[in-house]
Amino acid sequence: MSDIQDNSRQDNNWEQAVDRSVDDHFDEIREVRRYLHQHPEPSGAEVETTQYLAGRLQQIGVKVQFGPGNRGLIVDGPAFTTPKVGLRADIDALRIQDQKQTSYCSQVDGLMHACGHDAHSATVYGAILALLDVEKSGLVDSIPWRVLFQPAEETNEGARQLVEAGAVDGLQALFSLHMDPSRKVGTIGIRTGDFTADCNELEIEVLGRGAHAARPHEACDPIAAVAQLISSIFLFVPRSTDSQEPVVVSFGQINAGQNPNVIPDRVLVRGTLRTLREEVSKNTISHLERLARGVAEASGTSIHVRHHGGPPAVYNDPYLTEILTASATAILGRQNVNEIPKPSMGGEDFANYLCKVKGAMFRLGCANGDSPAPPLHSPLFDIDENALAIGAKILARSVIQWCRNN
Template identity: 50%
Template sequence: MGKTLGGLDAEIETIDREVEQHLDLLREVRRYLHMHPEPSGGEFQTTLYIAHQLREHGIDHRVVESERGIIAGQLGASNEPLIAIRADTDALSIIDEKSVPYRSRHDGVMHACGHDAHSTMVLGATLALNALSRGLDRPLPWRAIFQPAEETALGANEMVASGAVDSVGKILALHVDPTFQVGRVGIRRGALTAQCCGVEIEIWGKGGHAARPHDSIDPIVVASQLLSLIYQTVPRRNDSREPVVVTFGMIEGGKNPNVIPERVRLAGTIRTTQRETTERIKNQILAICRGLSEASGAGIDVDFPMGPDAVVNDPDLTDQCEEVIVDLLGPGAAEHIPQPSMGGEDFSAYLREVPGCLMRLGVADGRHRAEPLHSPRFDIDERALALGAKLLARAVVTLAHQDARGATP
């Protein structure tokens, strides 16, 4: 007779034992992924490699239609809501500057945001949950999601469209955080990340000779005025207690030093924690562009491509996850994050469908200066791999027990 969902302590022991038995494999998987990164939209070999690991361990899985994502665990309809755990698999277009044996072998592409670690930890949790499930006399309601293209905010939507959250009632994820040491986990109820919106501006002037600007409409001058006006106006017209960040990271225009160009392009982002704030900022930018266009004679076209919504952690689920963190790592291991990050995360696409919680897992070793995310020297303390796998798997079985108690008449 297999164990029932009544033996939570025994199930946690099984999870921890399974993860410990696979420590070498987890390190090997993480280093392989770190050496073979693929950018957003090109995660084909990464998907094949993860699918191979799942197949080798007898875990049911399905590669989605794009061949760049995987759904594992319970694949069909379920009589009870599933608890999903999610990893992202894509890398960034950054040159790896580390001097370690597992540095990137793909020039100009690097796992500088820890997605190799995320994939490894979810794989580790999947191995443990699969082993545990074989000893139970009823299905354990879990699913694992390996998604592509988080950095371009497209992958989560692709996975939702592929049925990743069908029959799912809750979803959990970890993101590595080099500002916390190994053994610490950052949590926050409510808004954890920003809503992100792109800003793409095209300024059309009248080209001419650099010696005769009076015969031209110089789009470079208009671009400089526009940037100055936006940077001055937005902070003065919005409540300073409300998080707002507007940044332009790209200016493109002109090819010759003695020619006034016809066109200049600007691109940046708007980051807030509320959709209403984003809409207000967009209207302010549009008003500035209209006024400057009339004053300068230049044409100004503006587009606002939408990025990910804010990640808003479910308060009750966050509290439950905190209990799991403390049980695994001890009192004080859960660090309450006081303010939301102004970074973006497409985990929010899942949260439009089901409640969830994204946690920040410490990966700094405490001995060396930790490189920030997206640094060309970013790395992690690999002791975090087992902790992340245990935390996710423990959270799944703990939530399953709580759901089962709540469903008992």
Template identity: 40%
Template sequence: MDGRLRTRRQGFVRIIMADLLSADRDSWVQAINDAAKVLAEGWIAMRRHLHQHPELSGHEVLTTQFLKAELTKLDMPVRVAGQGRGLTADLVTDKSLADHPRMAIRGDIDALPIQDEKSVPYHSTVDGVMHACGHDVHATVIIAAMQLLSHLHRSGALPWPIAARAILQPAEETAEGALHMIHHHAVANVGAILALHVDPTRQVGCIGLREHDLTAACDMLEVKFDGDGGHAARPHLTNDPIDACTRWIQSAYRRVHRAVNAHDIVVLSIGMIEAGHSPNVIPDHAKIKGTLRSLGVQARRRTLEVLEDVGEATARETGCQVSLRLGSSAPGVMNDPALVRLLSDSAAQVLNPAAVDWIDQPSMGSEDFSFYLEHVPGAMFRLGVAGDQVGSAPLHTGNFDVDEHAIAHAAKLFAASIINYFDPDRS
């Protein structure tokens, strides 16, 4: 045989073999899509059950028990956290990874004190409580992703071994749940962590991604004003705490944005005022509560200095005692660029190459997912839940709902990201 012909034929063989190997390596993508079609109906039923039975932050015992039962069906070791709230479950498909750091996926499970105003069969059965932030979806997606991975493992469709951990945490809305789970060893032997948040401003099939800063840091503020009350007809004989309260708010709103660099984003909002019990009595005390949201350590520090100055000035002007106290707080979510690329590449495989919508600016909302990122690298994505008929109502409103097709999209993305994370050829 002519040498050039032999070389050319050998080259064709190598190309064909490479194509076959590539097809074999990617067959798990089709397996994920096929399994999702079979399991999707059950995922919708699970989400609706959670939506009908919401529990507020700090009370998620029955929700934890329900989710534990779902994971136990997959023969995974489940560990319930302290007080029976929150859990973790591991899927390790080969003994060689028994001690290997896990890839964790985290979902939150608590609801909000909001009345469900929707006319749907899965309307909340708890008066004044509903999943208005999509945590029912988040929890369902975590279970669904673990079901997909377990199905691929049992069917032999996994291309290589994986070590995954599901984290289902309580009390995200009060910024306490992540610390609760970390205290109960949720990130022990975890090498990376992923999370999601539903987004009614994005269409189903779309995910939002951003490297580095995704959300702002958030501090809860409480300011107390202690004065000397009296009759409303004789304010000159009082030190009026309501006067002090209103002066503080107006001064703080004005001063913060004059004292902080315009390039440093800070948002101060007062959402609660408590004072008085009668229209003709000046009370002894007043109290306000609000939030301070900031991007950057220096901006936060400068803002807190300004608020202390405002308090001192208000005390001098009104004769009241003014005290500022910081409550629970959460740092900003900082997405790891390598994990964002992992999510983007995985979305191209199991969703479509156009699924990723790159986020231009960080959100001034907060997320206690940030506490996990103080221990391990991680990334959060925004999940589009707006469909043609449902899913566009804003978060934290009584009409909030989602297009449930989004559940399968997120579950497939999590499962694919975990598989790709353990790819032995991944750089």
């Protein structure tokens, strides 16, 4: 047998070792996911979740560093070199009542892991186990990895807090994933470049003059002004933006008044703005302000438009996306690694890391069978737990492959 064939066989050994490790530890990986699912904590309060994960990691001999406020973890591998490649998981839950009838449903009233963060954490935990096992086997050289278990993803705070704590200092690459109930288990979605939207929260305050509902001429009606403004936004914002640039403005809250027969003096409207480019977001906000000034002058009200930056857009680095694609293809077959044709207009605070380090994430299919699965943020959301092993293998293989290439 030639040296090339010998090397090829040796090269494949570490990949097989990764898969074997994940399969051997599957019960433990699933146990982590189910515990977290039963014990959810909301954004900003993930202290017990952090302690639980720290305890599990310390049991397998991994040192952990707690994030600000003892929420979240920065975990480095045993390599003596500075960590260069990382994995990220999020750990916070949502204020949603779990309506599933399972043995592992949430035990906390009004809280559940409806976005898959419990599964993200368990998947990354499985990748850690595989990386440790493969390093001990001697099949690969020392791997300079770091793992981030991040709090407060849903509020766009956790990633920024860990960045400020030095979590990505020295890192050159960062991988992550997101559960996708629109895809069957055994498949993934991948995309190079634009992956999610640049997001802003909007708040519009309209101040008028209240009056009796029978005498609207005595009022400067803020409800009428808001109705006109929202209609103007939906009509004119699309007409002022390049048709090839997606812009989504949605309003989810309108608060005004206490009585049906009283015109209030104040209305507060909240919503979101989503684009794929920061420049487009800025231009759209300027247009909203112009529309507000026009409606205010016409209605005699005072209108204030405020915006709060959410996560920027996730941009998947081409080289790192190629590594994820190759790892997934080796495990699942090319036919099950699907190109995502368009970016999502949802937000993802993984983007806050990408201001400092190149990264890439993929969508991991977690639907059981061909039946439609409850979507993310649904009180019935659940996963096919076989996805945990698939995600762990892809992530661990990608970390090792990056190290072998760099």
